[in-house]
Amino acid sequence: MADLLVAYLEQMGVEYVFGIPGGAIEPLYNALARSERRGSIRHVLARHEAGAASMADGYARETGKIGVCIATSGPGATNLITAAATAYDNNVPLLMVTGQPALPHFGRHPLQESSCTGINVLGMFRHCTRYNSLVSHAKQFEPKLVQALQHATRTPRGPVHLAVPVDVFRQPAMVETPSYDLSNLLRPSSLVDDDAVEALRDKLAQARKVVLLVGGGCGEAIHSILQFAGLKGATFVTTPDGKGLVSPQHPLFRGVFGFGGHQSADDALTDPSVDMILAIGASMGEWNTGGWSNSLMNARMVHIDESEDNLARTPMASLHMRGSIRAIFNRLVERIHDIRIGTEVPVEKRSATRDLAAIKFDPDSILAAPHAFTSDAAPIKPQRLMRELSKMFPPTTRFLADTGNSVAWATHYLQPQDRRMGERRLGGGERKRVPGQRTSHGGWLRVTMNFAAMGWAIGGAVGTAMANPSVPVVCITGDGSLLMNGQEISVAVAERLNCIFVVLNDRALGMVKHGQRLAGAERVGCDMPPTDFAMLARALGADGYTIKSPADLEALDMDAILTRNGPTLLDVHIDGDEVPPMNARMRVLAANQ
Known part of the structure; x- marks a missing residue:
């Protein structure tokens, strides 16, 4: 039955599946190995299941296809949940497949049981998925898979979850080839009132x-x-x-x-x-x-x-x-x-x-602190960092801004050059895609709204680079987020991806620190000890550079960084006293006091 699942993914044009193996999901890994030998789908080994789901998220945003992540039973499944909730709140289509112990062992405390008689992962996934089901018989598999894919790709899009016991996965499928033509079944509606x-x-x-x-x-x-x-x-x-x-x-x-x-x-x-x-x-x-x-x-x-x-x-x-x-x-x-x-x-x-x-428009004219945008001070102003990042990378670059101060600074100050102003279609209507028209479904900047999990962008950058290795991918993240999920840089090393991880190092959980200051609250639980992230990157196999001033950025060999077959980390020591543009958030917090 695992081969039938892989056949459906091949039919959909899925190129990568992100995950971590385990005994309960082993039959699916065997099927993926056979697919890879055919030159089709390849598995990408994450370092944590949340990272695997974030990679699938980044892949989906870049390609417009469904992102696929897999995990074993028990903690493998529960580790997916935060990333699943993030995808749910941001309408990102994901297929999550988790294993389960064999059906006859349910309720007998088998290793890592997460069925309804153990640690019930179906109950956990119920509130952060568009479809969520246990496949208890081979006859259920194909219709449940198709239903899950329909729920993932219809509006509102989002993650779906199938839990499959290992003995069910090993059963032969009721059909050898897919019964459904997904290209027609999953075609998005163009209905208009x-x-x-x-x-x-x-x-x-x-x-x-x-x-x-x-x-x-x-x-x-x-x-x-x-x-x-x-x-x-x-x-x-x-x-x-x-x-x-x-x-x-x-x-x-x-x-x-x-x-x-x-x-x-x-x-x-x-x-x-x-x-x-x-x-x-x-x-x-x-x-x-x-x-x-x-x-x-x-x-x-x-x-x-x-x-x-x-x-x-x-x-x-x-x-x-x-x-x-x-x-x-x-x-x-x-x-x-x-x-x-x-x-x-x-x-x-x-x-x-x-x-x-x-029409005359100066994008710098709308910035809140133009003096900081051009400041030569050290440590570097985060506003100036966004200015330099806008200039350092080509227009094809994908930027991912992580939750926290990173997204605030990038949203306000990041403005890379882009001469594309939209299509010139005098008659309107549907036209074929032409050279120069954007093909990405995610745009040049990707952020996560609503649920906003820290560290999402680190795995998301890896998935984006896997989906489109021909363009630079820049992850703007904080030191707090990197300490949560920075191990996924190791995946970029293993896959030789041209990802650039820009760490805003202010030795604090910056948004917490500034939020406490602006609210007149106690400063507590936000300070962190100094960490040499450039050294950490080198320990993982990436290149690492310490940046303390605009001059350090200008001294970088960007040609070498942009052509490197592997990731680079910039450990940027920013001015931690600069307050990010977060007034809207503070108004909401004040209103709820």
Whole structure:
């Protein structure tokens, strides 16, 4: 039966499975070994099961495919749970397969039992998966697997879990080859409510000034959304998880709204002349609404999303639209084009609406502390570090910002050069992908909202690099996160991945420290002893450099780092007194006192 599971993964084009072996999952490892000998799926050995799930998360965000991670029974399964919850809250499709002892041994205290008669992992996974089931007979396996894959890939997407006893895994499958054609069965829906689109068109026609809020769920639709913004002359802001989908130099961009965001984004939303806010593909949690700020959460909002759960969080919106975001904006773009052709809008006027280069926008103008952004001080200001990271890497780089101060600094100050402003599709509609169009589903910056587990980005960077080894992958993490999950650097060494791990070393749990300071609380439980992370990286087999000033960054041989067949760690000693942009978080904490 394990070979049938592998056959389905091969059918889906999955290239890697991330995990750690054990006795209860051994039949699946045997099947993976046979697949690898055929030149198909390869197993990637993680150092901890949470790291394996984070790698699968990074792989899924980069490829748009489902990420797959596997673990043995008992602690192998429970170690997956935090990463599963992170994927659940961020709508990342994962297939998690765990082993179980043989069915006849249930309830007899076999080694690492985690069935309903032992440490019940199914009960644990119930609240952080879209589908969760024990396969107790070979006849159940194929239909349960297909159901799990459907739940993982339909909206809202997320992780699914199958627990399979070792004796069931060893049974022959009821069929030798897959019965289902998953390419058809899992094809995403492009359904659009035509009446809702017409209602939106009417509201747009009456609106004097429109601002767009681009959320993390806009990945597949971002080209049409940017074209719509250009045709309408509408400025846009993004959520923290939507920032990586757009160019920071786009002339219509007005910053990030929410955690780590910019005052310019708040100003764009509260402009009295704005009478419509199009909120698109945003989960409407604390971090991507500025703590549910009235700047966004008001009756001027039209909320567009594929998820009913997200739409349910905005009862104040004047219109809700559920459907394929890409299909909706393709319709809107086509409609604008048809109207302009039909009414014979003068060519010079039509051209002016698309001449984005004529709009002057300085991305540095929206920063909270521009003096720190250019400071030569040592230890290096974290703002200056983000400036240098933006310049050091090519436009194809994938950045992952870890939970904590890392995501705050990256969200506000990271702005790599990117000349791509969206597709130039005068007629709109569905078109084939052309050279230069983004193919990644995750954008240039990946962050995790809501559940926000520390250390997620370390494994996520490894999975991203496995999925796309042709581009640099930069993980921006903190010293606290690295001490939690830094062992996964060893996987990047073993796989010879060009990952760059940038550690913000302030000898503290930085967000805790600054949160306590800003709240007037006691300083407790946040300080850590000095750690030489560059030496630690070298001990694991990676290159390691200690960075204390901007001059140390400039002295790096970036050509060597970017062409190295292996990871590099930059142990960056930052100014720990610099307060990250976390005012939205502090407002929420203060309101709950």
